[in-house]
Amino acid sequence: MAEVKLFGRWNSPYSHRVEMALKLKGVEYEYIEEDLRNKSPLLLKYNPIHKKVPVLLHNSKPIAESSVIIEYIDETWEGPSILPQDPYERAMARFWVKFIDEKCTVAMWKACSSPGEEGEKAKEEAAQLLKFVEEEIKGKKFFGGDNIGLVDFAANFIGYWFGILQEIEGLELLTKEKYPNLCEWIDGYINDSFIKDNLPDKDKMTQVFKAYAQAGYKPKI
Amino acid sequence: MAEVKLFGRWNSPYSHRVEMALKLKGVEYEYIEEDLRNKSPLLLKYNPIHKKVPVLLHNSKPIAESSVIIEYIDETWEGPSILPQDPYERAMARFWVKFIDEKCTVAMWKACSSPGEEGEKAKEEAAQLLKFVEEEIKGKKFFGGDNIGLVDFAANFIGYWFGILQEIEGLELLTKEKYPNLCEWIDGYINDSFIKDNLPDKDKMTQVFKAYAQAGYKPKI
Missing domain, CATH: 3.40.30.10 (Glutaredoxin)
Known part of the structure; x- marks a missing residue:
């Protein structure tokens, strides 16, 4: 094995x-x-x-x-560090992972997949929550500085998945006008050679998520 | 400062x-x-x-x-370790903290504070979730073994707060009959001299949570 x-x-x-x-x-x-x-x-x-x-x-x-x-x-395993070495920076990284997982991603997913009032409420909530992320990434290449690390990985839904879902649903929630710093990070993240080569195919993702939407199937991401 | x-x-x-x-x-x-x-x-x-x-x-x-x-x-800080030293055991400790925080405590709090159908559903859910904790603590003094650590601290709502809320609400969700191992842990945890001396006063807690309930105030714990 x-x-x-x-x-x-x-x-x-x-x-x-x-x-x-x-x-x-x-x-x-x-x-x-x-x-x-x-x-x-x-x-x-x-x-x-x-x-x-x-x-x-x-x-x-x-x-x-x-x-x-x-x-x-x-x-x-040895190799490039995924978490920062400094305890305070590690704590900050863990804080942002929790915030992204428990707050942002939940609201962003609901904004795309919930109909009616629940969806509208989620859109507003997501827009507010993303402002904190926008502020956090300001002036930095990646969340931990110059190298990709824990928070970048945790933010992959914001960085790649959400753009596809947003396009399918015709939303304009996460745009360059509203979140210039975050969109700059997205651009840097998905075009980083290490990440780019490993992202799931956009067309295939679009096809599958469209099929989900049409079938009324809402997978728990 | x-x-x-x-x-x-x-x-x-x-x-x-x-x-x-x-x-x-x-x-x-x-x-x-x-x-x-x-x-x-x-x-x-x-x-x-x-x-x-x-x-x-x-x-x-x-x-x-x-x-x-x-x-x-x-x-x-130096001193007794709160997390285990072994990476796998550390991962298990972090897993249980997430499970207790994101699943158990949420359902248990709802079971005490939500009326009607939502409360009933939460009681059933909490009862199911606690079975996993019951199984995990089986045969151990504390979650990490012989010494108090991260998961015990994270489970303090189960160990102390919930008993008081359960009494106020007249629930019989977490009982010795249904969860003998978990109740043995609770007994050991709240009577451990280090913990015992630092727990908030039961009478004062009862008074305050009763007042919350009467005022229809549901603080987010």
Whole structure:
């Protein structure tokens, strides 16, 4: 059995951030694609609580939750640091991951996928929350400074996924006019050679998310 | 100015867990009590995004989010370790903190504070979620083994706050019959001399939470 396995889904931003962390460290791994509408017995065995991707299996021991997995990867393998070295900067990075995961991404996803009043409320909320991110990224290339790190990975939904969803839904929530610094980061992030080569195909993503929307299927991202 | 300041609230489990972490490390700090219905300009300055307690100020630099603060404390000061040393065990500890914070505590709080169908649904959900915690603590004194650590602190709502709320509301959700292992942990946790001496007074808590309930005030814990 391979030492490292990753149970993921090609269009999940959470799977994707873990893949980026593994690749950044140069860890060899076996990738197992999951069908989220027909989850494998192994995924359910390794993540019995959340039953979600991603799950990392290292030496037969499973870890769930992408932010937890990324810290584990950073602590386990040599290579470029994913978290900053300084304790205060580490705390700030963890703060932003929580904020992006628990607040921004939730509101942005709802803004795209919820109809009526709930959707409108989510759009307003997302617009407010993104202002904090806009302020945080001001004057910086990446969230941690000059190199890609934890917060950039965590913000991949903002950086790539949301642009596609926004286009499908005809939203103008995250635009250069409203969020110039954040859009500059997005541009730098998705065009960074390391990231660019590994992003899921835009056309395929558009096709799939359009099909979801038409079928009224709202996958929990 | 004191090197370390903590902006907290005496009856907040999130403030309390940070206080426990500081005390475990033997860090001297100045405690500033906040009135959550009339927040101080300093709290709003130091936590402009969430506007919540706890906020730790170290050398004039603020940190918000209790789980982030506790990792910072563990990385910054000498003394007993709050997180395990082994990367896999650290990952497991972080997983459980997320699960307790994002799932269990949310459902348990709703079970106590939401009326009608929402409350009933939350009770069922909480009962299910607690089964995972019951299984996790089985055969162990504390979540990390023999010593109090990160997950015990994070579970303080389950360990102390919920018992008081459950009594006020007349619920029988978390009982020795249904969750014998978890109740054994609760017993060990709240009677541990270090914890016991620092828990907020039960009568005062009961009085305040009863008053909240009567006034229809549902503070976000």
